Amino acid sequence: MGLTFLQGIISIIVIMALAPLFAGMVNKQKAILTGRIGAPVLQPYYELIRLFKKETINAGTSSFISRISPLINLVSMIVAAAMLPVGFWKPIISFNGDIILFAYILGLARFFQILAAMDIGSSFEGMGAAREATFALFAEPIFFFTIGSISFISGYNSLFDIYHSIQLNNVSYEVFIIVCSISVFMLAVTECSRMPVDDPNTHLELTMIHEVMILDNSGIDLFLYQYSSYIKLFIYALLEISFFYPFSQKSNSVGILIFITGSVALTFVLGIVETITSRYRMKNIPQYLLFATAIGILNLLIYTFTK
Amino acid sequence: MKLIEVQNNQMFKIDDIRFTGKEEFRDTIAELMLNGSRLISLTPVDPDNPKKIFAALTDKNFSVIYLSGCDFNGSALEYESFANDFPQTNYFECELAENYGIMPLNHPWLRPVRKQNVIMGNIPYHFFQLKGEEVHEVAVGPIHAGVIEPGHFRFQCHGELVYNLEINLGYQHRGVEKLFLQLNSDQRIILSESIAGDTALGHAFAHCHAIESLSNIQLSLRAKVIRTVAAEIERVAMHLSGLGGIANDVGFALPSASYGRLRTLAINSLALICGSRFGRGLFVYGGVRYDIDNEIKNSVMENLNTILNDVRQVNDYMFSSVGALSRFEETGIVSKDLAQSIGLVGLAARSSGLEEDVRINFPYSAYRYNPVSMITLSTGDVFARARLRALEIDETLRFIIEQLENLPEGEIKAGSGKTVPGSAVISMIEGWRGEIVHSVFTDSEGKLMNYKIKDPSFNNWYGLSLALRETGISDFPLCNKSFDLSYAGHDL
Numbered sequence: 001m002g003l004t005f006l007q008g009i010i011s012i013i014v015i016m017a018l019a020p021l022f023a024g025m026v027n028k029q030k031a032i033l034t035g036r037i038g039a040p041v042l043q044p045y046y047e048l049i050r051l052f053k054k055e056t057i058n059a060g061t062s063s064f065i066s067r068i069s070p071l072i073n074l075v076s077m078i079v080a081a082a083m084l085p086v087g088f089w090k091p092i093i094s095f096n097g098d099i100i101l102f103a104y105i106l107g108l109a110r111f112f113q114i115l116a117a118m119d120i121g122s123s124f125e126g127m128g129a130a131r132e133a134t135f136a137l138f139a140e141p142i143f144f145f146t147i148g149s150i151s152f153i154s155g156y157n158s159l160f161d162i163y164h165s166i167q168l169n170n171v172s173y174e175v176f177i178i179v180c181s182i183s184v185f186m187l188a189v190t191e192c193s194r195m196p197v198d199d200p201n202t203h204l205e206l207t208m209i210h211e212v213m214i215l216d217n218s219g220i221d222l223f224l225y226q227y228s229s230y231i232k233l234f235i236y237a238l239l240e241i242s243f244f245y246p247f248s249q250k251s252n253s254v255g256i257l258i259f260i261t262g263s264v265a266l267t268f269v270l271g272i273v274e275t276i277t278s279r280y281r282m283k284n285i286p287q288y289l290l291f292a293t294a295i296g297i298l299n300l301l302i303y304t305f306t307k
Numbered sequence: 308m309k310l311i312e313v314q315n316n317q318m319f320k321i322d323d324i325r326f327t328g329k330e331e332f333r334d335t336i337a338e339l340m341l342n343g344s345r346l347i348s349l350t351p352v353d354p355d356n357p358k359k360i361f362a363a364l365t366d367k368n369f370s371v372i373y374l375s376g377c378d379f380n381g382s383a384l385e386y387e388s389f390a391n392d393f394p395q396t397n398y399f400e401c402e403l404a405e406n407y408g409i410m411p412l413n414h415p416w417l418r419p420v421r422k423q424n425v426i427m428g429n430i431p432y433h434f435f436q437l438k439g440e441e442v443h444e445v446a447v448g449p450i451h452a453g454v455i456e457p458g459h460f461r462f463q464c465h466g467e468l469v470y471n472l473e474i475n476l477g478y479q480h481r482g483v484e485k486l487f488l489q490l491n492s493d494q495r496i497i498l499s500e501s502i503a504g505d506t507a508l509g510h511a512f513a514h515c516h517a518i519e520s521l522s523n524i525q526l527s528l529r530a531k532v533i534r535t536v537a538a539e540i541e542r543v544a545m546h547l548s549g550l551g552g553i554a555n556d557v558g559f560a561l562p563s564a565s566y567g568r569l570r571t572l573a574i575n576s577l578a579l580i581c582g583s584r585f586g587r588g589l590f591v592y593g594g595v596r597y598d599i600d601n602e603i604k605n606s607v608m609e610n611l612n613t614i615l616n617d618v619r620q621v622n623d624y625m626f627s628s629v630g631a632l633s634r635f636e637e638t639g640i641v642s643k644d645l646a647q648s649i650g651l652v653g654l655a656a657r658s659s660g661l662e663e664d665v666r667i668n669f670p671y672s673a674y675r676y677n678p679v680s681m682i683t684l685s686t687g688d689v690f691a692r693a694r695l696r697a698l699e700i701d702e703t704l705r706f707i708i709e710q711l712e713n714l715p716e717g718e719i720k721a722g723s724g725k726t727v728p729g730s731a732v733i734s735m736i737e738g739w740r741g742e743i744v745h746s747v748f749t750d751s752e753g754k755l756m757n758y759k760i761k762d763p764s765f766n767n768w769y770g771l772s773l774a775l776r777e778t779g780i781s782d783f784p785l786c787n788k789s790f791d792l793s794y795a796g797h798d799l
Contacts, residue, residue: 283779
């Protein structure tokens with residue numbers, strides 16, 4: 001018990017420590033692919049340190065919602081991170097039905113972010129909040145149809161158990177992994193506001209979704225938002241990588257190896273996708289999300305016909 | 308006839324202009340516009356004494372400029388507005404009202420041009436506002452998130468859909484027109500290069516033409532060819548930059564970076580010729596300051612051939628990408644009729660199917676002897692404006708390489724002269740963005756009396772407003788970049 005708990009603690013620390021590095025690596029890949037030198041991979045850390053030192057200024061019209069929302073965001077992300085397995089280690093928070101908690105703790109973070117954006121009363125932020133809420137509506141089914149269908153198939157409803165039920169020696173499972181990893185990737189892209197749904201590098205307020213909601217935040221508040229968005233990206237990356245652990249042979253060294261190669265490979269994939277795609281028109285995004293949901297439904301169909 | 312006809316860059320005497328009464332002036336101008344002429348200049352002859360106003364209209368089919376004048380003759384400074392029948396005059400009338408207090412009667416929508424929230428000096432102005440449920444207003448600028456010029460944009464939206472966009476500029480007003488009257492001849496060229504930073508050569512070109520015509524200076528063919536080559540390299544550079552910007556606005560990183568790389572080659576070619584990447588310092592009255600020798604010619608040709616090869620591949624990549632096309636097509640449409648009635652010029656007009664190109668309609672300098680082809684597209688959307696840039700890059704590169712291969716011999720600089728008193732000239736140039744007009748008047752001593760500049764942005768900002776109607780607000784940056792208008796050129 002003591003060892004498992006320690007491993008869980010180490011897992012969270014690893015996630016929290018490496019999250020900005022992951023974002024930095026994606027940006028570096030993107031820069032290299034477009035023929036630029038790009039910012040150093042450690043740039044996100046520098047940014048966080050810079051923001052940490054800055055003074056926090058709140059809009060005069062904002063209420064306590066704006067003050068608590070950044071913290072709620074970060075705490076929610078850490079709680080969500082505590083439910084994810086790193087390697088073969090059991091996460092701290094793991095109980096029957098934790099996938100529901102996982103989905104809605106992320107939902108809670110989003111809820112407060114939207115509230116905080118509307119709280120400031122700027123027309124930009126209202127617009128961003130409306131977009132975020134609309135697209136979240138379409139993104140939620142993706143998670144439940146993907147992770148939920150594996151849960152349904154395996155009969156488990158805890159993230160740790162679900163992933164452990166994956167066995168690579170079963171052909172239908174291999175199909176699942178491929179199909180699920182596609183829809184989880186699309187989910188990650190949407191949830192983390194990356195291309196082709198949102199462009200994290202744009203300076204154009206009118207086209208932003210996520211970035212426009214935090215336009216009026218500064219200092220520690222912005223630090224908390226940025227840090228939690230890095231963690232969020234890494235959480236979804238782990239959700240993706242976890243499909244690829246060979247759970248039939250549990251060895252710590254294999255787990256760490258897959259964790260590292262999986263993360264690096266995913267930065268490559270994200271970098272390539274973000275270089276060669278252009279953003280979708282705002283009104284086409286729901287179609288894209290429904291497509292990902294359809295992939296999740298496909299899972300259930302595959303199961304039904306291969307059983 | 309109540310009007311006289313001149314050619315592009317042809318000097319004429321101010322006394323030759325027929326200054327008629329208001330009624331006759333109105334009839335003359337209205338008839339011209341009914342026959343398809345377009346207003347390019349509306350200004351008092353003497354800014355210090357705005358009793359006589361002067362209008363210049365172009366007829367592209369006959370390559371002539373019609374000039375007509377109106378003498379208020381002691382009566383009130385007001386006239387019946389043309390804008391109800393001819394929307395193209397709308398903004399010119401607003402400008403005249405703001406600068407000189409000359410009131411257009413029954414004007415449909417008198418708005419500030421370079422001032423904020425005030426018209427006619429002291430009447431408060433309020434933005435157009437949409438009222439009702441689920442309607443919201445978004446105000447953008449004048450300070451933007453990126454490093455771009457200042458301008459204020461008011462969107463009246465219904466959800467994500469824009470109903471009306473009102474653009475308020477003037478934050479960069481430097482008093483360029485007045486400065487031209489005060490500066491000496493060396494300073495004037497530098498000033499003309501700073502009217503709009505991205506069209507340094509275009510405005511210098513128009514300014515030099517105006518002064519050379521007024522001073523009867525004849526240029527050698529070599530000087531003319533070097534000037535046009537430089538101006539065309541500017542066109543290539545800015546079109547590449549525009550395409551890069553358009554790609555960037557849809558988040559398409561690969562073409563964006565590639566266009567940026569190619570643009571560097573183009574502006575470096577300008578630096579090879581004159582030492583400045585933006586072509587500053589190349590133009591002098593009577594010719595150019597720097598010659599193109601064989602060594603420079605070969606390096607420039609090498610650069611241009613690289614661009615020619617590479618840009619085709621990048622264009623193929625971008626214009627065959629489904630994602631990019633789905634963003635470009637049917638976004639921000641300006642129909643041909645609309646474009647004609649509001650008087651769009653240049654790139655934006657050609658994208659809507661109008662044959663507006665000063666190089667062809669009113670040929671000047673080396674284009675008189677070596678024409679370029681008119682390229683138009685008909686859809687008038689972002690795709691057309693992007694695609695037209697790509698097509699023009701090809702055509703322009705062909706033109707430059709042809710010119711450089713057959714560079715005529717001769718002096719690069721002619722002697723100077725004095726400006727003729729009591730005369731005027733309309734100098735039109737096709738900058739990369741469109742038609743640049745410099746209207747210059749001299750007083751009885753030969754000094755500059757009035758210097759009126761019309762940047763293509765002056766015409767086209769309204770086109771952007773109309774392109775945004777019924778378009779998603781998230782497509783605004785893309786539409787804006789596809790027009791790529793100048794704030795400084797408008798504000799002067």
